[in-house]
Amino acid sequence: MKLDSKIPSGPLAEKWTRYRSEIKLVNPANKRKYEIIVVGSGLAGAAAAASMGEMGYNVKCFCYQDSPRRAHSIAAQGGINAAKNYQNDGDSIHRLFYDTIKGGDFRAREANVHRLAEVSAEIIDQCAAQGVPFAREYGGHLANRSFGGAQVSRTFYARGQTGQQLLLGAYSALCRQIAAGTVKMYPRTEMLDLVLVDGHAKGIVVRDMVTGEISCHAADAVALGTGGYANVYDLSTNARGCNVTAAYRAYKRGALFANPCYTQIHPTCIPVSGDYQSKLTLMSESLRNDGRVWVPKKKGDTRKPHEIPEDERDYYLERKYPSYGNLAPRDISSRSAKEVCDEGRGVGPGGQGVYLDFSDSIERLGLAVIQERYGNLFEMYERITGEDAYKVPMRIYPALHYTMGGLWVDYNLMSNIPGLHVIGEANFSDHGANRLGASALMQGLADGYFVLPYTIGAYLADVRGKRPSVDQKEFQDVKKEVEEQTNRLVSIQGDRTVQSFHKELGKLMWDKAGMARNKKGLEEAIAKIPEIREEFWKNVRVPGSGEELNQELEKAGRLADFLEFGELLCRDALDRQESCGGHFREEHQTEDGEALRDDENYSYVSCWEHRGDNEKPALHKEPLVYEEVKMATRSYK
Amino acid sequence: MDLKLRVWRQKNRDAEGRLVEYDAKDIDPEMSFLEMLDVINERLVAAGDDPIAFDHDCREGICGACSATINGIPHGPQRATTVCQLHMRHFKDGDVLTIEPFRAKAFPVVRDLVVDRSAFDRIIEAGGFVSVRTGSAPEANTLPVPKQDADWAMDAASCIGCGACVAACKNASAMLFVAAKAGHLNTLPQGKPEKDRRVLSMVAAMDEAGFGNCTNQYECSAVCPKSISEDFIAQLNRDYLKASLKKCLMG
Numbered sequence: 001m002k003l004d005s006k007i008p009s010g011p012l013a014e015k016w017t018r019y020r021s022e023i024k025l026v027n028p029a030n031k032r033k034y035e036i037i038v039v040g041s042g043l044a045g046a047a048a049a050a051s052m053g054e055m056g057y058n059v060k061c062f063c064y065q066d067s068p069r070r071a072h073s074i075a076a077q078g079g080i081n082a083a084k085n086y087q088n089d090g091d092s093i094h095r096l097f098y099d100t101i102k103g104g105d106f107r108a109r110e111a112n113v114h115r116l117a118e119v120s121a122e123i124i125d126q127c128a129a130q131g132v133p134f135a136r137e138y139g140g141h142l143a144n145r146s147f148g149g150a151q152v153s154r155t156f157y158a159r160g161q162t163g164q165q166l167l168l169g170a171y172s173a174l175c176r177q178i179a180a181g182t183v184k185m186y187p188r189t190e191m192l193d194l195v196l197v198d199g200h201a202k203g204i205v206v207r208d209m210v211t212g213e214i215s216c217h218a219a220d221a222v223a224l225g226t227g228g229y230a231n232v233y234d235l236s237t238n239a240r241g242c243n244v245t246a247a248y249r250a251y252k253r254g255a256l257f258a259n260p261c262y263t264q265i266h267p268t269c270i271p272v273s274g275d276y277q278s279k280l281t282l283m284s285e286s287l288r289n290d291g292r293v294w295v296p297k298k299k300g301d302t303r304k305p306h307e308i309p310e311d312e313r314d315y316y317l318e319r320k321y322p323s324y325g326n327l328a329p330r331d332i333s334s335r336s337a338k339e340v341c342d343e344g345r346g347v348g349p350g351g352q353g354v355y356l357d358f359s360d361s362i363e364r365l366g367l368a369v370i371q372e373r374y375g376n377l378f379e380m381y382e383r384i385t386g387e388d389a390y391k392v393p394m395r396i397y398p399a400l401h402y403t404m405g406g407l408w409v410d411y412n413l414m415s416n417i418p419g420l421h422v423i424g425e426a427n428f429s430d431h432g433a434n435r436l437g438a439s440a441l442m443q444g445l446a447d448g449y450f451v452l453p454y455t456i457g458a459y460l461a462d463v464r465g466k467r468p469s470v471d472q473k474e475f476q477d478v479k480k481e482v483e484e485q486t487n488r489l490v491s492i493q494g495d496r497t498v499q500s501f502h503k504e505l506g507k508l509m510w511d512k513a514g515m516a517r518n519k520k521g522l523e524e525a526i527a528k529i530p531e532i533r534e535e536f537w538k539n540v541r542v543p544g545s546g547e548e549l550n551q552e553l554e555k556a557g558r559l560a561d562f563l564e565f566g567e568l569l570c571r572d573a574l575d576r577q578e579s580c581g582g583h584f585r586e587e588h589q590t591e592d593g594e595a596l597r598d599d600e601n602y603s604y605v606s607c608w609e610h611r612g613d614n615e616k617p618a619l620h621k622e623p624l625v626y627e628e629v630k631m632a633t634r635s636y637k
Numbered sequence: 638m639d640l641k642l643r644v645w646r647q648k649n650r651d652a653e654g655r656l657v658e659y660d661a662k663d664i665d666p667e668m669s670f671l672e673m674l675d676v677i678n679e680r681l682v683a684a685g686d687d688p689i690a691f692d693h694d695c696r697e698g699i700c701g702a703c704s705a706t707i708n709g710i711p712h713g714p715q716r717a718t719t720v721c722q723l724h725m726r727h728f729k730d731g732d733v734l735t736i737e738p739f740r741a742k743a744f745p746v747v748r749d750l751v752v753d754r755s756a757f758d759r760i761i762e763a764g765g766f767v768s769v770r771t772g773s774a775p776e777a778n779t780l781p782v783p784k785q786d787a788d789w790a791m792d793a794a795s796c797i798g799c800g801a802c803v804a805a806c807k808n809a810s811a812m813l814f815v816a817a818k819a820g821h822l823n824t825l826p827q828g829k830p831e832k833d834r835r836v837l838s839m840v841a842a843m844d845e846a847g848f849g850n851c852t853n854q855y856e857c858s859a860v861c862p863k864s865i866s867e868d869f870i871a872q873l874n875r876d877y878l879k880a881s882l883k884k885c886l887m888g
Binding site for chain 2: 047050054065066069070072074075084124125126127129130131133135136137139140141142158159164165171172173175178179185187276279349383384386449495497499543548549551
């Protein structure tokens with residue numbers, strides 16, 4: 001398979017500007033003749049649907065939530081990066097570009113990342129004009145904060161609710177277009193398959209989650225903004241509904257899935273409290289500025305934290321990484337926490353937690369300072385755990401948080417299936433093997449507001465032939481397959497609940513393909529997942545029917561795809577015999593436990609092609625050619 | 638601990654609903670309220686019954702999907718907390734919990750605890766936005782916003798659109814929801830040009846959707862999981878009065 005990334009020629013810094021003025025335009029009178037389907041209403045989906053509706057296209061936008069305002073972008077706390085250089089600290093497009101490439105451990109595509117850095121400033125302008133209430137200085141100008149992986153202060157924020165405010169901005173733009181009649185919104189509607197006509201993506205099959213009706217929608221182009229796949233681990237910081245189905249169905253119809261093994265784990269989440277746990281909650285990493293991480297030196301020490309004397313505590317980050325200490329990078333501090341817990345020194349219920357202790361800081365700075373800095377986080381912690389972290393140390397543990405892999409796209413954000421575009425977390429393009437903090441919001445909005453609305457023209461201007469009718473065989477065949485799967489799920493009537501399977505898959509993924517991976521574990525997972533899948537299809541119990549609001553059926557359909565996708569993730573992790581970014585192979589590390597990249601053999605994008613159910617997928621490689629940047633060891637020492 | 642639940646069960650929009658009793662045995666006080674419902678549902682499914690349908694998604698109090706009234710209080714007894722963030726340690730062994738959907742004429746029940754809140758989307762579509770084209774925005778710092786205005790706007794903008802305000806109101810009024818969005822945009826210079834049109838059309842959309850009138854009892858603010866202040870209602874009334882007068886006088 002020939003993978004053409006369609007990166008424009010010319011110097012890196014001029015590619016996008018030049019290309020943008022050369023992309024074929026669609027005549028305004030013709031735009032209204034085109035229909036575009038956007039699946040997902042998060043930052044990428046809502047921004048794209050609103051912008052393309054405003055440009056004159058007819059847009060249909062679908063989301064599984066009851067309102068487009070609830071997409072999971074809403075949960076992002078920290079902020080959004082932009083190369084504005086408002087702080088006069090030497091920031092520039094080039095610096096943001098370089099930080100993102102380096103943060104991604106040199107596994108992202110140069111040209112895409114440069115474009116992201118270029119449009120970052122426009123995003124802030126757009127959002128401010130929409131009325132996003134960004135934090136301000138007393139002079140009325142926009143405030144910034146600093147974030148990991150950068151030496152400049154370029155992160156814009158709205159309290160701890162930046163994702164919410166940006167999403168509500170995009171949602172308001174979307175609502176404006178819905179009122180104007182250019183976008184038709186389909187909430188509580190889940191995409192269950194993609195329809196190809198003559199090899200082009202021309203529509204989708206969806207299920208109305210209230211009535212259960214399965215219907216077809218035809219369009220001239222399809223854009224997926226359906227988010228990441230962290231819920232393959234069952235427990236993650238993602239919303240419960242986040243799923244891989246839309247992307248995975250596209251994969252099964254021929255779209256390449258790129259780098260599924262690149263997953264990001266966040267070190268400061270609230271630990272699991274029991275086996276009923278339904279999700280993990282993230283707390284800002286800034287807590288590590290004043291908290292000290294420790295566990296007891298003794299295994300199985302059940303004493304209360306204050307009963308453990310100083311010399312029986314192991315401040316393991318300070319011990320192992322004396323220069324960075326408690327501020328060691330995300331991946332290193334996550335893995336170290338796992339290590340001490342695996343040794344049996346973890347704290348809290350189930351022993352899956354470490355202490356984050358503020359008592360020294362409170363003594364040094366006073367309670368008031370700590371309250372002022374972290375009051376809202378302590379409150380959130382109290383609400384969930386019932387513990388007062390001013391008095392007893394917090395317990396934290398790493399959790400799955402974001403997925404850098406996704407469907408393969410070219411420079412136009414189009415997958416290898418003509419007409420199928422992929423935006424936001426659902427694509428693979430910008431973060432390489434690791435995403436920097438405050439860059440997810442930037443990428444979602446860049447794709448949605450400033451890239452796809454232009455680049456989709458490159459496809460549409462060339463489209464010949466009429467939009468197919470949903471009565472065509474191609475649509476009806478796919479619809480039949482979807483109906484059959486739904487009927488199959490409700491007719492098994494076995495003994496086990498959907499959640500019991502999800503938990504089983506999630507635990508396996510976490511143990512074998514989580515923070516640290518090795519050949520043996522990955523091979524075990526690859527052998528085990530098909531067994532769980534088989535058992536699922538024999539023994540799952542989905543009550544009720546397909547013709548009603550049926551949340552168990554929704555979960556079962558999503559899990560069916562996770563049960564296949566998990567295997568793909570493990571295969572990718574097994575193939576990549578190096579450690580880079582969020583992918584850590586135990587066989588490939590330096591003496592002090594740092595990730596060891598292998599640029600000679602692995603500087604490529606792994607693109608997986610579906611070959612049929614229960615068949616091994618085929619691997620295609622897009623080599624990463626760096627024109628501007630020299631690959632270097634990612635070091636934060 | 639062991640609890641008794643009385644849960645509203647309703648098959649669909651047109652079906653009759655009723656309260657059904659369930660024993661909730663061995664509930665861990667560390668569970669969140671929704672995790673408790675998950676556990677009950679796992680047991681119901683295992684026993685061959687239909688699980689209780691309820692809306693939820695982020696489970697960290699920000700998406701606004703979860704919605705249930707517990708013993709008459711939307712989102713339950715803990716202040717400034719969505720039902721997904723409410724934990725069972727706030728209840729005690731032997732408690733009887735009556736769990737109902739958010740009730741309002743404008744929020745028809747879809748199934749069990751799931752209601753249709755699309756009326757909120759229609760209100761935003763009527764004017765809850767600033768009309769700015771993608772790509773046409775001026776450089777962000779060319780329009781300074783006084784910090785206190787930005788903070789005030791942010792207080793309003795933190796609304797999660799859950800609908801608890803409506804469910805708590807004896808008139809099922811959506812005033813706090815509308816006031817939060819209008820207050821957010823009308824306070825900022827970016828939102829000023831459309832201020833009059835915004836309040837008039839959003840209030841009209843609220844009326845059209847079947848929400849009731851506000852009689853200033855502020856139950857809404859008391860149950861709001863984001864503690865949005867009733868002061869925004871005052872601001873909306875003021876803005877509405879001004880806009881109506883202008884419309885009367887100037888046509």
